[in-house]
Amino acid sequence: GENVEQHPSTLSVQEGDSAVIKCTYSDSASNYFPWYKQELGKRPQLIIDIRSNVGEKKDQRIAVTLNKTAKHFSLHITETQPEDSAVYFCAAHYSGGGADGLTFGKGTHLIIQP
Amino acid sequence: NAGVTQTPKFRVLKTGQSMTLLCAQDMNHEYMYWYRQDPGMGLRLIHYSVGEGTTAKGEVPDGYNVSRLKKQNFLLGLESAAPSQTSVYFCASRQGINYGYTFGSGTRLTVV
Numbered sequence: 001g002e003n004v005e006q007h008p009s010t011l012s013v014q015e016g017d018s019a020v021i022k023c024t025y026s027d028s029a030s031n032y033f034p035w036y037k038q039e040l041g042k043r044p045q046l047i048i049d050i051r052s053n054v055g056e057k058k059d060q061r062i063a064v065t066l067n068k069t070a071k072h073f074s075l076h077i078t079e080t081q082p083e084d085s086a087v088y089f090c091a092a093h094y095s096g097g098g099a100d101g102l103t104f105g106k107g108t109h110l111i112i113q114p
Numbered sequence: 115n116a117g118v119t120q121t122p123k124f125r126v127l128k129t130g131q132s133m134t135l136l137c138a139q140d141m142n143h144e145y146m147y148w149y150r151q152d153p154g155m156g157l158r159l160i161h162y163s164v165g166e167g168t169t170a171k172g173e174v175p176d177g178y179n180v181s182r183l184k185k186q187n188f189l190l191g192l193e194s195a196a197p198s199q200t201s202v203y204f205c206a207s208r209q210g211i212n213y214g215y216t217f218g219s220g221t222r223l224t225v226v
Contacts, residue, residue: 043219091156103173
């Protein structure tokens with residue numbers, strides 16, 4: 001099955017600086033890569049996603065890049081703000097061979113220092 | 115349009131008891147999923163369904179059963195609860211292979 005590795009597990013940055021979270025996946029058949037933000041006690045909230053036929057996608061301060069050859073994808077948050085503090089999860093979606101679903105990384109606790 | 119609704123939101127069970135978690139979606143989505151989330155972990159897939167009347171095992175199916183008798187509902191059952199099943203359970207749905215996931219608000223289950 002699919003395996004997703006996520007780094008770092010904790011990231012502390014100064015307010016206004018950029019944050020980068022990296023993930024690798026194992027199954028080349030995975031074709032959809034969402035990023036979720038989860039606040040304590042809440043459901044995962046989709047913040048950005050990218051499909052395997054696209055290399056980069058941007059939405060205001062948030063961007064995601066995908067390198068299919070290397071099987072890794074990254075989340076970039078610029079001009080970080082206190083409200084960006086949360087746990088972020090990457091995921092890879094696979095469908096085929098009788099399997100379907102998202103495989104998640106273990107999460108990155110992003111701390112924005114004032 | 116409520117999206118994905120999970121009931122109950124909280125539950126405490128004794129070891130050996132049984133219960134059913136309900137996930138209901140009003141978006142006419144084909145695909146539905148049950149995930150569990152443990153501290154320090156990402157979500158892990160328990161079971162999923164690609165349409166009414168179908169179910170399949172995910173990554174961690176042991177100790178759970180599911181049913182999808184109606185398209186809008188996906189039930190997760192614990193026949194004999196164990197402390198290892200203490201977790202937060204999330205249900206999700208999506209329309210098809212080119213659509214993103216919608217998550218419910220979760221059920222916090224404690225087995226004592």
